[in-house]
Amino acid sequence: MAFARLNKKSFSLISLSLVLSISVLAGCGKQETAPTPSTDNGAATGPTGKVVITTFGGKYDEVFTKYVKEPFETANPGVTVVLAPYTGIAKLAQGASNAIDVVSLDDFDIIEAANKGMLAPLKKEEFENWDKLYPQAIMSGQDGTTFGLVNVFGAWGIAYNPKEVAKPESWNDFWKPENKGKVAQMSQWIPDILMTMKAKGTDQEKMDPVWEAYKALTPSVKQYYTSFSAPESLFSTGEITMASWFDGRAESLKAAGKPIDFVIPKEGGVLIRSAMGVVKDSKQQELARKLIDYTMRPEVQVGFAKEMYYGPTNTTVELDKDLQDKVVFGKEKVESLIAPDWNQLLPKREEWLTKWTEVTTQ
Numbered sequence: 001m002a003f004a005r006l007n008k009k010s011f012s013l014i015s016l017s018l019v020l021s022i023s024v025l026a027g028c029g030k031q032e033t034a035p036t037p038s039t040d041n042g043a044a045t046g047p048t049g050k051v052v053i054t055t056f057g058g059k060y061d062e063v064f065t066k067y068v069k070e071p072f073e074t075a076n077p078g079v080t081v082v083l084a085p086y087t088g089i090a091k092l093a094q095g096a097s098n099a100i101d102v103v104s105l106d107d108f109d110i111i112e113a114a115n116k117g118m119l120a121p122l123k124k125e126e127f128e129n130w131d132k133l134y135p136q137a138i139m140s141g142q143d144g145t146t147f148g149l150v151n152v153f154g155a156w157g158i159a160y161n162p163k164e165v166a167k168p169e170s171w172n173d174f175w176k177p178e179n180k181g182k183v184a185q186m187s188q189w190i191p192d193i194l195m196t197m198k199a200k201g202t203d204q205e206k207m208d209p210v211w212e213a214y215k216a217l218t219p220s221v222k223q224y225y226t227s228f229s230a231p232e233s234l235f236s237t238g239e240i241t242m243a244s245w246f247d248g249r250a251e252s253l254k255a256a257g258k259p260i261d262f263v264i265p266k267e268g269g270v271l272i273r274s275a276m277g278v279v280k281d282s283k284q285q286e287l288a289r290k291l292i293d294y295t296m297r298p299e300v301q302v303g304f305a306k307e308m309y310y311g312p313t314n315t316t317v318e319l320d321k322d323l324q325d326k327v328v329f330g331k332e333k334v335e336s337l338i339a340p341d342w343n344q345l346l347p348k349r350e351e352w353l354t355k356w357t358e359v360t361t362q
Helices: 058-075 089-093 107-115 171-175 190-199 208-220 230-236 247-255 285-295 298-308 331-336 342-360
Strands: 049-054 079-084 102-106 138-140 146-160 183-186 221-225 242-246 261-263 270-278
Touching (some): 049 285, 058 298, 102 285, 107 146, 107 270, 107 342, 138 270, 146 247, 146 285, 146 298, 171 190, 171 242, 183 190, 183 208, 183 230, 190 208, 190 270, 190 342, 208 221, 208 342, 221 230, 230 242, 230 247, 242 247, 247 261, 285 298
Parallel strands (some): 049 079, 049 102, 183 221, 183 242
Antiparallel strands (some): 102 270, 146 242, 146 270
């Protein structure tokens, strides 16, 4: 996921929190023993020095340190991995990229950064794990050049309280009279707009049904939330029975003993992707690529799945059956989710979010 940054008027800054906190997908699963580092990283001949990577904070940093930073440094003597705070597009453009080698961003921000010339192109032959990745884990810019690789998958669907409401089957269940006043959705959030589009049977060229649907929905919404952690308290206090949310956060809450379940509606749900890219002006290009490649290793991705309920992007990863059911895992599940074409959607973002604000303001 994403994948908790705060949602702001600009869609780029929504991701600040999607944090995906993917802070956002922050989980609290069982602790595992960190993987024994391999020695096939070319430690004797590989690059040395410091590599700085932005991360999402909180639980994500703990798990990243355990499964990536520490074993990577052990396998690569002379290398130090430094975790830096999440840095969005705006700060990168203002010069923050000068102190960064690798950026961790949501898929839409990786694409935007690439199209703005902030990232270095990535080539397949420079990565051991590239050919093992799902196609949805390859992030390319407008000209088809790859600029980012996805290290974790999440799903955006419907979280609900099974003690209070029947299992939702469709995104249209948000509009059911019996759920009036008991639902929550994300504020100014493109995945919710895409799901509403699917539910109403329309497309990007015919958006009027979407805006009419939001007008009808708004009186039933308890809260259009701006922080990805908000549904946790809303469910805990009983203020809502349904919300658009991440699978990882819902699974974490369920693991903590709360009455909550998560479902992908019949319309599909949205694939949430956290990607990594190499800053164009980084002086540690080789080491930056090597670190990204390391996050794609099966033992690393198993750790993120067990501890944060993030789905693996490496097709060779094996998970226990119980865990497979809780994360985005396997070709069938990955392909069942909508993987937005952000090169096509980003130009529409400002118009859509302006219209969303207009129709949801009562």
